[in-house]
Amino acid sequence: MMRGFVPFSAAVLLCSVMVTAAGQAPTPPAAGTAAPAQGGLPADWLPPAPKNLKLLPKDIQPKELLAIMQGFSQSMGVRCVYCHVAGPDPSDMSAYNFESDRKEHKEATREMMKYTDAVNQSFPASVGDEPKAGEQRVTCYTCHQGQRHPPTKKPEPKPAAAAKPPA
Numbered sequence: 001m002m003r004g005f006v007p008f009s010a011a012v013l014l015c016s017v018m019v020t021a022a023g024q025a026p027t028p029p030a031a032g033t034a035a036p037a038q039g040g041l042p043a044d045w046l047p048p049a050p051k052n053l054k055l056l057p058k059d060i061q062p063k064e065l066l067a068i069m070q071g072f073s074q075s076m077g078v079r080c081v082y083c084h085v086a087g088p089d090p091s092d093m094s095a096y097n098f099e100s101d102r103k104e105h106k107e108a109t110r111e112m113m114k115y116t117d118a119v120n121q122s123f124p125a126s127v128g129d130e131p132k133a134g135e136q137r138v139t140c141y142t143c144h145q146g147q148r149h150p151p152t153k154k155p156e157p158k159p160a161a162a163a164k165p166p167a
């Protein structure tokens with residue numbers, strides 16, 4: 001079981017890298033999605049040593065843990081408080097109880113981490129380019145695209161545009 005989770009953490013790191021790159025694009029994602037998750041943190045704040053990791057390596061460095069958490073946040077367009085128990089002011093990082101499993105989104109995320117790992121393990125080897133060592137093809141961002149609920153329906157065609165002949 002544990003074998004899969006090491007590549008997984010690399011995958012989430014990759015996903016945070018991808019989102020960072022997306023944030024630098026000329027048209028940033030809609031306000032209130034990806035950017036604030038990172039923007040809300042004090043400049044060199046690092047999380048406390050973890051006490052309740054069930055999937056990520058228990059000896060993970062705080063910096064790497066934070067990068068993975070920012071990857072989750074940006075992939076879903078949420079802040080830490082979406083998954084973690086905060087104090088009265090969710091921007092006060094010292095008042096969080098990160099180890100608590102009380103929020104159902106945290107537990108759902110553990111399930112989604114395992115699911116993402118399984119998707120990558122069963123990805124057909126003959127399709128697409130081989131991923132670089134430590135990288136994964138499918139990340140949280142692949143599906144979520146900065147949203148809590150990934151889009152599942154194709155966009156409605158715009159009537160005017162649809163009527164125009166192809167350029």
Ligand code: HEC
Pocket residue numbers: 037047048049050051052053054055056057065066069070072073076078079080081082083084098099105106107109110
């Ligand atoms: C989408 C859900 C989600 C978001 C958003 C999220 N986390 Fe987490 N976080 C988790 C999960 C799940 C774990 C436990 C992972 C495990 O069991 O290996 C965790 C664990 C942690 C831990 C370790 C706690 C302990 O003592 O074991 C810290 C610290 C942490 N997160 C900080 C953050 C910070 C800071 C943010 C915002 C930048 C954040 N998280 C955003 C889901 C999330």
Ligand code: HEC
Pocket residue numbers: 072076105108109112113116119138139140141142143144148149150
């Ligand atoms: C293959 C696509 C896919 C991947 C990969 C994926 N998700 Fe999801 N996720 C979904 C879908 C679809 C839902 C259901 C959304 C809904 O109910 O509309 C969902 C739901 C969730 C929810 C519950 C949302 C809610 O508000 O109830 C969380 C939390 C979540 N995903 C986190 C993650 C995280 C973190 C990752 C990466 C470790 C991830 N997901 C990877 C497709 C995916």
